[in-house]
Amino acid sequence: xxxxxxxxxxxxxxxxxxxxxxxxxxxxxxxxxxxxxxxxxxxxxxxxxxxxxxxxxxxxxxxxxxxxxxxxxxxxxxxxxxxxxxxxxxxxxxxxxxxxxxxxxxxxxxxxxxxxxxxxxxxxxxxxxxxxxxxxxxxxxxxxxxxxxxxxxxxxxxxxxxxxxxxxxxxxxxxxxxxxxxxxxxxxxxxxxxxxxxxxxxxxxxxxxxxxxxxxxxxxxxxxxxxxxxxxxxxxxxxxxxxxxxxxxxxxxxxxxxxxxxxxxxxxxxxxxxxxxxxxxxxxxxxxxxxxxxxxxxxxxxxxxxxxxxxxxxxxxxxxxxxxxxxxxxxxxxxxxxxxxxxxxxxxxxxxxxxxxxxxxxxxxxxxxxxxxxxxxxxxxxxxxxxxxxxxxxxxxxxxxxxxxxxxxxxxxxxxxxxx
Numbered sequence: 001x002x003x004x005x006x007x008x009x010x011x012x013x014x015x016x017x018x019x020x021x022x023x024x025x026x027x028x029x030x031x032x033x034x035x036x037x038x039x040x041x042x043x044x045x046x047x048x049x050x051x052x053x054x055x056x057x058x059x060x061x062x063x064x065x066x067x068x069x070x071x072x073x074x075x076x077x078x079x080x081x082x083x084x085x086x087x088x089x090x091x092x093x094x095x096x097x098x099x100x101x102x103x104x105x106x107x108x109x110x111x112x113x114x115x116x117x118x119x120x121x122x123x124x125x126x127x128x129x130x131x132x133x134x135x136x137x138x139x140x141x142x143x144x145x146x147x148x149x150x151x152x153x154x155x156x157x158x159x160x161x162x163x164x165x166x167x168x169x170x171x172x173x174x175x176x177x178x179x180x181x182x183x184x185x186x187x188x189x190x191x192x193x194x195x196x197x198x199x200x201x202x203x204x205x206x207x208x209x210x211x212x213x214x215x216x217x218x219x220x221x222x223x224x225x226x227x228x229x230x231x232x233x234x235x236x237x238x239x240x241x242x243x244x245x246x247x248x249x250x251x252x253x254x255x256x257x258x259x260x261x262x263x264x265x266x267x268x269x270x271x272x273x274x275x276x277x278x279x280x281x282x283x284x285x286x287x288x289x290x291x292x293x294x295x296x297x298x299x300x301x302x303x304x305x306x307x308x309x310x311x312x313x314x315x316x317x318x319x320x321x322x323x324x325x326x327x328x329x330x331x332x333x334x335x336x337x338x339x340x341x342x343x344x345x346x347x348x349x350x351x352x353x354x355x356x357x358x359x360x361x362x363x364x365x366x367x368x369x370x371x372x373x374x375x376x377x378x379x380x381x382x383x384x385x386x387x388x389x390x391x392x393x394x395x396x397x398x399x400x401x402x403x404x405x406x407x408x409x410x411x412x413x414x415x416x417x418x419x420x
Contacts (some may be wrong), residue, residue, distance in 0.1 A: 007238055071228045078155050080254060085159025087133050087313040090270070091322045093126045094164070095342060095350045098153055104143070118362075122354065125361055129321060133313060147226040166416075167270050167329055174269055174277070176334035178262055179203055198336030199225050207262065208334050210237030211248035227346070235352035241330060258323060258356075266330045268383055271310045271322065280382070310384070318379035320360030 021323050070391035093101065093274065106125035108116075116124070131138050176189040176197075183203045190196050199205040199221075209215040210233060215224055221230030240246045242263055261280055269277040309315075315322075337344050360376070363369035397403060 081155035084158035085156035086163035088160035089164040171333045204334045207241040234346045235348045267326045324356035
């Protein structure tokens with residue numbers, strides 16, 4: 001309708017112009033066509049005006065299509081950044097901003113000072129983890145203009161925070177299910193209401209209880225609930241749910257640490273699938289994982305199967321920061337706090353996350369590092385199974401029968417050649 005009205009206005013304007021020209025020609029004595037002197041628009045002039053209008057409309061439509069195409073491309077790129085950002089909180093840094101990681105890397109590049117704080121070292125490792133998780137980040141960030149770069153960071157952060165929120169919501173109900181199934185408490189954990197969790201609930205309290213304290217002791221339970229001296233729960237204590245069978249050995253606090261069943265379930269629920277979290281028995285033989293992965297990749301009548309998080313971000317090994325992320329998520333799910341926050345009373349989630357990361361990334365010596373490596377290998381078998389060739393050393397490969405046979409044949413051939 002607007003195009004028709006515009007055409008009419010254009011034609012009226014043309015008529016006025018022609019009439020004015022007729023008057024000017026009359027006054028100057030210039031010969032002119034009789035139809036123009038009377039202000040009458042001919043059919044040919046109407047046709048020309050309509051043609052001009054159509055060309056203008058076509059130009060505007062092309063401009064509109066170009067704008068829409070550019071907007072669609074921008075929206076597609078935005079969606080890409082949001083989707084890739086979902087890995088950041090999970091495997092890179094739960095609380096640090098991407099800007100802080102980049103700034104620390106830039107500072108080290110510009111400054112030759114070799115003295116760094118623990119926090120700076122953790123940021124630098126975080127940046128290395130970031131570019132390993134998002135291989136395109138460094139190059140794309142270096143080539144972008146500042147406005148586009150800021151937009152990219154904003155979208156990555158949006159995706160990161162959205163993923164953290166989705167995982168929190170998912171584990172809220174799943175943790176309640178696992179606790180009720182494993183412990184069968186007289187008062188089941190409510191799937192929706194978190195007010196009944198935390199230290200007010202006997203089972204949740206047991207799992208959250210500091211490893212150095214005995215939850216079965218009435219004085220301990222009372223002291224924790226009353227927050228009395230000697231029973232204040234902070235991030236300086238490892239909660240019992242981190243330990244195998246939820247029990248720590250006070251003379252060897254490293255034994256069984258980060259092998260808690262509910263911790264493993266939380267990890268698998270987030271990074272593989274909630275269904276895979278139902279089976280966590282065995283010492284990492286991978287049989288259940290292989291079966292679950294086969295089931296997840298199967299396609300029924302051409303129906304596309306949804307990929308799990310680890311597959312999307314090309315994650316084949318369990319990493320320290322992903323364990324720390326799940327530990328914080330399970331801690332929150334067991335607590336009575338209803339909204340995500342970095343500090344819950346006396347418990348600082350930021351320091352809790354950093355403590356776990358430091359356990360893996362800052363081992364005090366060679367033997368401690370070897371124990372850490374074995375623990376991470378155990379985790380990888382637990383979550384992804386044994387079907388990974390990348391971890392095989394050259395020495396192990398050399399002793400395998402194919403390579404051993406090739407070596408034996410070469411030796412026999414050499415011996416035959418050297419014999420008289």
